[in-house]
Amino acid sequence: MMMSISTISGRLKDRGVFILLLLLPLLSEAQISHAVEASSFLFTPNDLTINAGDTVVWTNVSGTHNVNGMQSIFTSNPESFGNDLGEGWVYSFVFNLPGVYDYRCDLHWTAGMTGTITVVSESTGVNQDSKDPLFSIYPNPVAGKLYITAGADIRSVSIYSATGARILLHGDVNKANHEISLEGIVAGIYFVEVRIGNENRQIVRLVKR
Known part of the structure; x- marks a missing residue:
């Protein structure tokens, strides 16, 4: 029995909808929203580390504020973002480019109303589910040697740049305490994966001096 073109297209459409429904949970899990409140003279939290593709949502709880992450102000930002000064607003931005983003409230930045968002590429990733730290590092910021202490034997230690490129790997550590020399590495923001x-x-954020 031959099916009409309309019947075939209808079945393909139904199949496409079915596949989309299967993918929706995966898409919703891959992209996460992070909430920041603007009130008084503070962004709370004022320091976030997120995955590329995540969304940050700022809510102005009280006062007159804005979010200014324009490259004309912060020349090292990978791209510009921000909104206008006002009251009672909600502003969101999707961060697709890895890197470190600084921003401020134009009215109160001299009083310390500033923030930083570090965006990590998918190749690095941020462990969003970990509530208890598996290890500690010190000192941070670091200039020379970095010391790592864990509650169990460490399998490997990797250090990534802010763009997600791995610049150092120590494999087969097999002990709970480890040290790494960071002499010769350019100052900046890095990520330590244990x-x-x-x-x-x-993964934790590391500042190299």
């Missing part, structure tokens, strides 16, 4: 066992992994 793997413990086959599944446990966490």
